[in-house]
Amino acid sequence: MKRRILHLFFPTRCPVCGELIGAMERFCAECTAKLGVYSGSFKIDGADSFTAAFNYNENVKPAVFLLKNGTDGNSSYALGGALADRLKADGITSKVDVIIPAPMHKKDILRRGFNQSVLIASEVGRVLGLPVDTKSVVKSRHTHSQKELSRVSRAVNLKSAFTASPEVKGKNVLLIDDICTTGSTLREITAALKKSGAASVHCACCCKTLSRKYESEI
Numbered sequence: 001m002k003r004r005i006l007h008l009f010f011p012t013r014c015p016v017c018g019e020l021i022g023a024m025e026r027f028c029a030e031c032t033a034k035l036g037v038y039s040g041s042f043k044i045d046g047a048d049s050f051t052a053a054f055n056y057n058e059n060v061k062p063a064v065f066l067l068k069n070g071t072d073g074n075s076s077y078a079l080g081g082a083l084a085d086r087l088k089a090d091g092i093t094s095k096v097d098v099i100i101p102a103p104m105h106k107k108d109i110l111r112r113g114f115n116q117s118v119l120i121a122s123e124v125g126r127v128l129g130l131p132v133d134t135k136s137v138v139k140s141r142h143t144h145s146q147k148e149l150s151r152v153s154r155a156v157n158l159k160s161a162f163t164a165s166p167e168v169k170g171k172n173v174l175l176i177d178d179i180c181t182t183g184s185t186l187r188e189i190t191a192a193l194k195k196s197g198a199a200s201v202h203c204a205c206c207c208k209t210l211s212r213k214y215e216s217e218i
Helices: 002-009 029-034 061-068 075-089 106-112 116-128 151-157 184-195 212-217
Strands: 049-055 098-101 137-139 162-164 172-180 200-208
Touching: 049 075, 061 075, 061 116, 061 172, 075 116, 075 172, 075 200, 098 116, 116 172, 137 184, 162 184, 172 184, 184 200
Parallel strands: 049 200, 098 172, 172 200
Antiparallel strands: 137 162
């Protein structure tokens, strides 16, 4: 109802191309047809599963750009809803009892004004009927931007950067981030969660970047 009312004053647009769409739609039909559904078998060390909704490429990049830069433009609704559908299809929903979004350091939150992973997690939680916990995991050490680093440097950059509260002990966690490239962020947070006693950690992201080898195969 809230979306339908807002749609009357602020018409909903496709987060990829900007075309007007229905209040409850995620993407326009043309952009939906171009989106590549992720079908890889990527694994996160220590995690019990990994799920992604889309391949990260030029067809979905505009939606991610809007989300990361604070414009949103229906991005969190579209990407979060798609990820929730994929999690249900993969049977992950019944295996978790709480959602934890990948945290940002307080300096980065002050600079950006929000954490995009929280926006996605909130939408996934709404669709799946699961609580979202934004306090049990914190990024306790400020790090360099991951996109500027190599695969090895990414892992070193995030070493011991995250801390998990004892509150996660015995819980089955769904860990959510926006994009997964090498998996360094998810791997480090998973390690922190397991160290604090989490019973299981299932990782999920809206988009997964593809290796050149995989891209050539498809």
